[in-house]
Amino acid sequence: MDRIYLDYAATTPVAPKVIEAMLPYFTDHFGNPSSAHFYGQQAEEALHNARNRMLKLFNGSGYEVIFTSGGSESDNLAVRGLAFAERDKRGASQILVSSVEHHAVSETSRQLQQQFGFESRKLRVDKYGFVDLDFLEESLSKDVALVSIIFANNEIGTFNDMKTIAMICHQKGIPLHTDAVQAAAHWGVDLQEIQVDLFTVGAHKFYGPKGVGALIKRKEINMAPQITGGAQENHSRAGTENVPYISGMVKALECLRENLDAENDRLTKMRDLLINGVVSNVRGASLTGHPQMRLPNHASFVIEGINGNNLMIALDMAGFAVSSGSACKVGNPKPSEVLLALGLDPDLALGSLRVSLGKTTTQADIDKLIAILPALVDRLRNGTVK
Numbered sequence: 229m230d231r232i233y234l235d236y237a238a239t240t241p242v243a244p245k246v247i248e249a250m251l252p253y254f255t256d257h258f259g260n261p262s263s264a265h266f267y268g269q270q271a272e273e274a275l276h277n278a279r280n281r282m283l284k285l286f287n288g289s290g291y292e293v294i295f296t297s298g299g300s301e302s303d304n305l306a307v308r309g310l311a312f313a314e315r316d317k318r319g320a321s322q323i324l325v326s327s328v329e330h331h332a333v334s335e336t337s338r339q340l341q342q343q344f345g346f347e348s349r350k351l352r353v354d355k356y357g358f359v360d361l362d363f364l365e366e367s368l369s370k371d372v373a374l375v376s377i378i379f380a381n382n383e384i385g386t387f388n389d390m391k392t393i394a395m396i397c398h399q400k401g402i403p404l405h406t407d408a409v410q411a412a413a414h415w416g417v418d419l420q421e422i423q424v425d426l427f428t429v430g431a432h433k434f435y436g437p438k439g440v441g442a443l444i445k446r447k448e449i450n451m452a453p454q455i456t457g458g459a460q461e462n463h464s465r466a467g468t469e470n471v472p473y474i475s476g477m478v479k480a481l482e483c484l485r486e487n488l489d490a491e492n493d494r495l496t497k498m499r500d501l502l503i504n505g506v507v508s509n510v511r512g513a514s515l516t517g518h519p520q521m522r523l524p525n526h527a528s529f530v531i532e533g534i535n536g537n538n539l540m541i542a543l544d545m546a547g548f549a550v551s552s553g554s555a556c557k558v559g560n561p562k563p564s565e566v567l568l569a570l571g572l573d574p575d576l577a578l579g580s581l582r583v584s585l586g587k588t589t590t591q592a593d594i595d596k597l598i599a600i601l602p603a604l605v606d607r608l609r610n611g612t613v614k
């Protein structure tokens with residue numbers, strides 16, 4: 229059977245050039261960057277080089293890079309590390325997060341409330357998933373330790389106006405973190421322009437390896453480290469750095485940037501044809517997230533009268549890999565909190581479908597999906613496919 233992968237928002241294959249860039253650091257240049265001898269110096273040089281290239285890619289003068297094990301760890305370090313540091317510094321104990329965060333942020337702030345005495349507050353979003361800016365402004369008191377707002381949403385594709393959000397937070401002197409794991413996979417974000425204080429990146433969403441990411445942080449912001457031990461990463465994250473994966477991540481970003489605009493145009497065209505095709509051919513299907521202000525590769529829907537997990541399985545049997553809501557929720561029959569935050573009915577929210585496109589996607593793939601979907605949905609509704 230021909231298989232078609234349409235789940236690039238869950239993960240991407242590692243680009244061949246990235247593998248090539250990583251290989252020397254497993255073998256010839258295997259040293260520990262903290263060792264003072266020749267082997268260590270070679271590894272330290274690679275690390276230093278990767279850090280500078282990373283900062284250049286995001287126009288991050290005034291910022292520093294903390295390499296981590298991925299998007300989830302960067303989110304944890306930002307939210308947890310800032311919460312503890314700000315409470316120590318000025319007694320602030322509220323954490324404001326949007327109601328459409330990735331679990332790496334929402335569960336972290338939940339735990340900080342349940343076990344560490346913080347108060348976690350949710351910021352309202354509108355029906356597209358945009359954070360309500362007036363509500364944000366009203367919620368910013370001096371008791372707020374930090375704000376964390378997702379840049380581009382992994383479930384519904386919508387992206388927030390981070391520049392304005394940063395301005396609002398800074399007027400009240402509150403530090404802002406953004407989870408930019410999806411955003412950084414599609415845009416050349418300029419930190420001088422958007423001015424957020426902490427910025428999460430994860431490599432496996434942009435053709436880099438799994439298990440590596442970065443937190444890019446304004447230099448003057450203090451965080452309590454969450455992994456303690458050695459002095460690596462400027463005392464922000466102990467542990468010997470993963471030099472091969474870090475080198476691969478930076479290479480992946482550079483490759484991505486080479487062809488960004490043309491690739492985004494190509495993806496956007498296919499995305500819009502897919503959205504139109506599904507909404508006009510599948511009975512009871514509607515788009516979730518904003519129609520234009522969304523990731524170029526991202527189409528997400530809710531479909532009346534079906535269960536999204538069953539649809540995902542049926543599509544898998546037909547050779548299409550898609551997702552229902554978020555990859556982290558497989559086997560979980562509860563509707564996604566993100567979809568509920570948009571104001572969707574819980575039953576309808578169970579019928580979610582996410583199709584995300586990437587490098588190997590062609591218009592023919594999209595046409596095939598649109599051709600098969602209406603009948604498959606009807607069969608699921610009538611109970612003729614389980």
Ligand SMILES: *Cc1c(COP(=O)(O)O)cnc(C)c1O
Pocket residue numbers: 237238297298299300301303330332378380381382407408409410430431432433439440441
């Ligand atoms: C994938 C993803 C994460 C988690 O990143 P990992 O590297 O898989 O830990 C966090 N936030 C968003 C928006 C994501 O898409």
